Amino acid sequence: MYNFNVAVTGLNATDNPAPGVGIARSIRKDSSWSGKIIGLAYDVLDTGIYDSDIFDEVYLVPYPTDGGGSLLHRLKQIKQKVDIDVLMPTLDSELINFHRISNELKEENIKMFMPDETLIKLRSKVDLSKFCKKNNFNSPESVLINQTSQIISAGRKLGWPLILKGIFYEAYLANSQEEACVIFEKINARWGLPIIVQKYMLGEEYDVACLGDGEGNCICAMPMRKLRITEKGKAWAGISIKDEKLLELSKKLISSLKWKGPCEFEFLKSSAGGQYCLVEINPRVPSWIYLAALAGQNIPYLTALLAYGEKIEPVNSYKVGLTFVRHAQDLICPINYIEDLTVKGELVFENYKEGFLWKI
Amino acid sequence: MCAMVQATAGSATARARIKKEGLVQAGNLKNMSLSEHGFLFDPVTGLTYTLNKVGILIFKQLENNKTVQEIVNILTDKYDITKEQAAEDVNEFIFQLKEYDLLQE
Numbered sequence: 001m002y003n004f005n006v007a008v009t010g011l012n013a014t015d016n017p018a019p020g021v022g023i024a025r026s027i028r029k030d031s032s033w034s035g036k037i038i039g040l041a042y043d044v045l046d047t048g049i050y051d052s053d054i055f056d057e058v059y060l061v062p063y064p065t066d067g068g069g070s071l072l073h074r075l076k077q078i079k080q081k082v083d084i085d086v087l088m089p090t091l092d093s094e095l096i097n098f099h100r101i102s103n104e105l106k107e108e109n110i111k112m113f114m115p116d117e118t119l120i121k122l123r124s125k126v127d128l129s130k131f132c133k134k135n136n137f138n139s140p141e142s143v144l145i146n147q148t149s150q151i152i153s154a155g156r157k158l159g160w161p162l163i164l165k166g167i168f169y170e171a172y173l174a175n176s177q178e179e180a181c182v183i184f185e186k187i188n189a190r191w192g193l194p195i196i197v198q199k200y201m202l203g204e205e206y207d208v209a210c211l212g213d214g215e216g217n218c219i220c221a222m223p224m225r226k227l228r229i230t231e232k233g234k235a236w237a238g239i240s241i242k243d244e245k246l247l248e249l250s251k252k253l254i255s256s257l258k259w260k261g262p263c264e265f266e267f268l269k270s271s272a273g274g275q276y277c278l279v280e281i282n283p284r285v286p287s288w289i290y291l292a293a294l295a296g297q298n299i300p301y302l303t304a305l306l307a308y309g310e311k312i313e314p315v316n317s318y319k320v321g322l323t324f325v326r327h328a329q330d331l332i333c334p335i336n337y338i339e340d341l342t343v344k345g346e347l348v349f350e351n352y353k354e355g356f357l358w359k360i
Numbered sequence: 361m362c363a364m365v366q367a368t369a370g371s372a373t374a375r376a377r378i379k380k381e382g383l384v385q386a387g388n389l390k391n392m393s394l395s396e397h398g399f400l401f402d403p404v405t406g407l408t409y410t411l412n413k414v415g416i417l418i419f420k421q422l423e424n425n426k427t428v429q430e431i432v433n434i435l436t437d438k439y440d441i442t443k444e445q446a447a448e449d450v451n452e453f454i455f456q457l458k459e460y461d462l463l464q465e
Contacts, residue, residue, distance in 0.1 A: 204405075225406030241406040320403045321393070 005083050006304050007038040007110075010090030011048035011058070016169060016232055017287040017326070019090040021048040023300040024055060026293035030301045038082055044341045050331040052349040057082055060345040064094040072101045076108060081346070084110050086307045088300065090284050092168045095120050113307035114261040115283050123257065123281035125165055125196050135256050137249070138277045140201050140268070144194040151180045154197040163198040166191035171233050173200065198279075202271040205229065206243070207264055208250040209285070209292045211299045213306070214260030218251045220297040222318050224288065228325075235288055237325045240295045240318060249276060257281075262289075262303050291324040363414040363453035388464045389422050389457075402462065409460065418453050422463070428454070 006027055010018030024037045039058035041049050049058045059078045062070045071094075078084065087110050089098040098105075099117050122131060132139035140163075143154050155162060155177060162180060165171040166187040174180035180197075187195055204225065211220040223246040228237035250265050264286040266279045285300055292299050295318040302312050340347045394400050398411035400419070411419055417438070421431045428450055435446040457463035 206406075227406070239406040242403045243405070321401050 002033045002305070002308070003035050004033075004085035004304075004308055005036040005038060007040055007078075007084045007087045008090065009040045009042075009061070009088070009094060011039050011041045011055075012043065012046040013048050013287070015230065016234060018046075018048075019285045019287045019289055021051065021054060022287055022289040022293075023088060023090060023285055024048075025290050026298050026300040027304060028054060029293055030298055033301065033304075035085070036082065038078075038084060040078075040087075041341075044338060047331070049341065049347065050333045050337060052333075052352075056349060058341070058347045060341060064091070064097055068097040068100040071097050072104050075101075075105065075110065078346075079108055079110065086110070086304045087112050088285075088303060088307075089114060092283065095283055111307040111309070113303050115259060115263070119257060119259065120283050123263075123283060125167055125280060126194065128278070128281065132278055137253070138275055140199045140277055140279065142196055142198040145184070145197055146193045146195075148181045148184050151177055151184065151197070155180070158197065158199040161200045163200055165196040165198060167194065167196070171198075201268055201277060203268040203277075204271075205235075205279075206241075206246055206267045206269060206276075207235065207238070207286060207288070208246055208267070209262070209264055209289055209297070209299055210250050210254055210259070211262050211297075211302055211306075212254040212257070212259030213312070214258060216255040216258045217314065218254040219302060219306075219312055219314050220292070220299050221247050221250045221254070222292045222295060222297045222299075223247065223250070224291060227323070237323065238288055238291065239323045240291060240320055242320045245276060249278070253278070253281070262299050288324055288326075291322060292318070295319040295322045363412065363418050363449050366410050389419075390462050390464065392462065394419055394423075400462075407460075409462070414449065415453060418450055419457075422454075422457075 008020045008023050010020035012018050013021045020039065027033060027037060036056040037054060039049055039055040040061045041058055042061060042063055049055065061074050087105065089095055089112065095114065096117055098112065099114065099120065102112055105112065121127065126144060129139055129142045141158055143157060145151065145154055161173055161175045163171055164174055164180060164183045164187060168191050170187055170191065172183045174183050184195055206223055206225050208221055208223045210218060213219055223241050223243050224238040225241050226235040226238050230236050246267060253265060262285040264282040266282070267276045268279050269276055289299055293301070297315050297318045306312055336352070337347055390402060392400055392402050394416065398416045400409040400411055418431055421434060431450050432443055432446045435441065435449065436443055454463060
């Protein structure tokens, strides 16, 4: 039986859901663990905050743009209120900040199990094409652009339609130069430059959730076929599958990168030829991770155990044919919750165990 | 009587063409799981299909490595149809399975 507290970021589960809620649910599911799950949120209205069945306490932290210094300062403040044993960052945009303060966090006895800065940059959307060429993985051809005028040459090189992607999140299909210009501005306003322009490929989308031990060994790998996809390209329903080729490719990726921590590989199976193309490597747990946990590969919990210092043997089996379907649900909460977060930057559900102070 | 395999949500939608002359070669079935109600799941691709009653019967015979001729005989014993009708139905079903890549040559 393990008893330690885990802090998780990425609580905003809206149209582009962050993985924090799935991670917390997965850890809570494991019967060999007890402890608190502490949510670290960026905004008072990050939706997952209000799920008191999952989180014990929630604290606001500064946005990633504030840098590692203010993040560390805030985490030290939080540590004085609640013990954090393991911390699991979950957002692409915050990973480098967390890695940069990892030594200071270790001094505070806060442990993480995540890729280092070199690895995070190596698999970035900007450099993925280069990585794939070097390591003989198929990937769609892509170019980086910094201004709308470069769209013409990108279209000439890759052919229309094109996929335009932000450096951290979001991908859109552009059928014409005009449409591509509008998308360029939209992504630039949100995620900055450069924009990745990728050759459009027709095919079926598959994701693999993995966990690497940092020495080239794959602890977990579970492929999922997307059954329903939103216009933002997010899986809204999916099914666990057993595709040996996908497992082999994923294990090869973990081994060649010596990946440390959880990650998600996104593949496209080309309609023309059935070849798998690596579309993205996400350096963190995917938002659909609860499916893997229930299928028998509890990647969040195993990551927490690795961070905690345990040695974990590879888990090869999982349930095939298990399906997730995402749906929106309204969480009802008293105004006190929002007040606590807004005024004090924290919400401790234990304070409300007698029920809502504010009667509806 | 008509054997049917249909792709469900998220699956490919191609419909097999009908080949009427002669008996086709069955080939090798992929490793799939079929429920008693005819819900077919391909664990490699994650695709699902539904089979009708006759489809289930033929599929189970294919799983048991029966030849097309043997399946035709089973159908004519069970239903009031001619060998030609049964052969046409089995052929069509096998072509549908091949079209969905569930049966390999």
